[in-house]
Amino acid sequence: MKKKLHRATILFLVAVVASGCGRSTPTLSPAQTGVSPEQQSADAAGFKEFSNRVDNYVKLHKSQEVLLPALKPTVSPEAINAHQRALSLKIREARPNAKLGDIFTPAAQKSFQDVIQSAMQGPRGANMDATLKQGAPLPQINVAINQPYPDGVPFTTVPPTLLQLVPKLPDEVVYRVVLHDLLLMDVKANLVVDVIPGIIP
Amino acid sequence: MPANYIHRRKFLTLICAIISVAALSSLSAQDFKFPLAQDSVRFAVIGDMGTGDAPQYQTAQKLIDSRVAFPYDFVIMLGDNIYGGSKSKDFEQKFQVPYKPLLDAGVPFYACLGNHDNPNERLYKPFNMNGESYYTYKKGNVRFFVLDSNYMDPKQLAWLDSQLKSSTPSDWKICYFHHPLYSSGRFHGPATDVRQVLEPLLIKYGVNVVFSGHEHVYERVHPQHGIYYFTEGSSGELRPNNLNKTAITDKGFDTDRTFMLVEIAGANMYFQTLSRVGAVIDSGIIPKQPAAAQ
Numbered sequence: 001m002k003k004k005l006h007r008a009t010i011l012f013l014v015a016v017v018a019s020g021c022g023r024s025t026p027t028l029s030p031a032q033t034g035v036s037p038e039q040q041s042a043d044a045a046g047f048k049e050f051s052n053r054v055d056n057y058v059k060l061h062k063s064q065e066v067l068l069p070a071l072k073p074t075v076s077p078e079a080i081n082a083h084q085r086a087l088s089l090k091i092r093e094a095r096p097n098a099k100l101g102d103i104f105t106p107a108a109q110k111s112f113q114d115v116i117q118s119a120m121q122g123p124r125g126a127n128m129d130a131t132l133k134q135g136a137p138l139p140q141i142n143v144a145i146n147q148p149y150p151d152g153v154p155f156t157t158v159p160p161t162l163l164q165l166v167p168k169l170p171d172e173v174v175y176r177v178v179l180h181d182l183l184l185m186d187v188k189a190n191l192v193v194d195v196i197p198g199i200i201p
Numbered sequence: 202m203p204a205n206y207i208h209r210r211k212f213l214t215l216i217c218a219i220i221s222v223a224a225l226s227s228l229s230a231q232d233f234k235f236p237l238a239q240d241s242v243r244f245a246v247i248g249d250m251g252t253g254d255a256p257q258y259q260t261a262q263k264l265i266d267s268r269v270a271f272p273y274d275f276v277i278m279l280g281d282n283i284y285g286g287s288k289s290k291d292f293e294q295k296f297q298v299p300y301k302p303l304l305d306a307g308v309p310f311y312a313c314l315g316n317h318d319n320p321n322e323r324l325y326k327p328f329n330m331n332g333e334s335y336y337t338y339k340k341g342n343v344r345f346f347v348l349d350s351n352y353m354d355p356k357q358l359a360w361l362d363s364q365l366k367s368s369t370p371s372d373w374k375i376c377y378f379h380h381p382l383y384s385s386g387r388f389h390g391p392a393t394d395v396r397q398v399l400e401p402l403l404i405k406y407g408v409n410v411v412f413s414g415h416e417h418v419y420e421r422v423h424p425q426h427g428i429y430y431f432t433e434g435s436s437g438e439l440r441p442n443n444l445n446k447t448a449i450t451d452k453g454f455d456t457d458r459t460f461m462l463v464e465i466a467g468a469n470m471y472f473q474t475l476s477r478v479g480a481v482i483d484s485g486i487i488p489k490q491p492a493a494a495q
Contacts, residue, residue, distance in 0.1 A: 131394035
């Protein structure tokens with residue numbers, strides 16, 4: 001009973017810490033993740049750090065986007081591409097020293113690693129693996145921070161049950177998987193914001 | 202939720218499935234005719250078409266020709282709308298030119314995103330996505346829910362839950378998105394992880410029909426939990442002989458490009474699947490399943 005109470009207290013703390021991340025509250029439970037409550041507490045802190053960095057990035061994104069004419073649905077693909085390129089350029093110029101781990105900090109990387117590994121080894125792992133392999137086979141592409149996602153290269157479906165376990169994101173950014181790498185992508189700018197290399201088994 | 206309620210739902214779903222299968226199998230292709238009823242909802246279905254190659258153009262031409270006998274009002278696109286890039290010439294060669302007569306005639310297209318599509322296609326006005334990667338619209342007594350199966354995050358699921366919940370119970374509910382929840386295709390197979398999060402909502406709110414692409418074949422599977430699933434992923438691309446017909450396959454075709462014509466008249470959905478040369482591949486009538494208790 002004492003152990004149960006202790007676990008409940010830890011889970012409550014995880015929930016409280018995670019709730020500090022605003023909308024970025026991962027749903028964590030030992031049954032889903034298979035990691036100890038202590039590790040979950042550390043993971044929640046890592047996720048919170050990640051969410052704070054994401055929020056800062058989104059502020060930067062918005063500060064650059066308002067400098068451009070607003071883009072409404074248009075019949076001109078060139079207008080869409082031009083807006084994408086212009087936004088991408090502005091963001092790149094606004095974070096010229098962006099590097100691996102700026103958003104996926106070491107603590108965040110550990111949190112993602114824990115959640116992804118235990119999820120992939122759990123009861124839903126086979127479905128997640130099948131989903132990751134379900135898209136068109138990707139060519140060996142080089143993704144780099146602050147660079148565009150290559151035009152014409154297909155996307156891999158990010159397993160929805162995995163998306164339920166990691167921090168939720170604002171509309172400006174999404175998770176993407178390229179082979180074994182997890183990417184944080186700016187959708188409107190088609191820009192790679194950060195990467196955790198080799199995290200997907 | 203009480204156990205007897207669940208059992209009753211399961212029983213009703215089973216009965217619906219049996220009735221629906223019987224209705225479908227009782228109709229031969231030769232006997233099939235669209236009713237062309239007044240106020241019916243008529244549309245065409247294309248998927249995985251945006252190659253810009255000759256087969257896409259030939260299939261598009263047959264789609265255009267078929268509008269003479271079957272005057273459909275709009276076209277739904279099941280993703281992979283533009284393969285290989287998102288430059289202006291890609292949109293021109295892979296969409297504007299092949300479907301020009303339809304666009305000129307004012308036939309609207311309603312697209313969903315495939316895994317080969319730049320997400321910013323949602324801003325391309327002729328795709329009618331209004332800047333959203335998932336959206337809903339209504340035609341007559343049919344409510345369409347267009348989803349982004351590349352990224353089925355909790356936010357999109359919550360949105361779908363809310364939209365299904367607030368939809369008119371007596372309306373037809375049709376979902377479409379790129380990755381099929383059920384498929385006998387050898388190359389990709391079913392999107393089981395997407396199915397895990399999505400199917401409970403489809404069942405709960407009584408979605409009637411689901412269209413998907415991705416697998417470059419045509420397949421209609423036996424109703425799953427009372428829901429009809431179509432894969433139409435060969436309106437441009439084709440993966441010949443790639444269908445490994447399984448127990449779930451009701452009808453499959455994998456030797457030429459295809460598209461679908463659909464008419465919803467009252468409580469029946471009439472459909473016909475045609476090949477690039479106009480051969481009838483599949484046809485039938487689906488009676489509307491009873492509305493789910495929400």
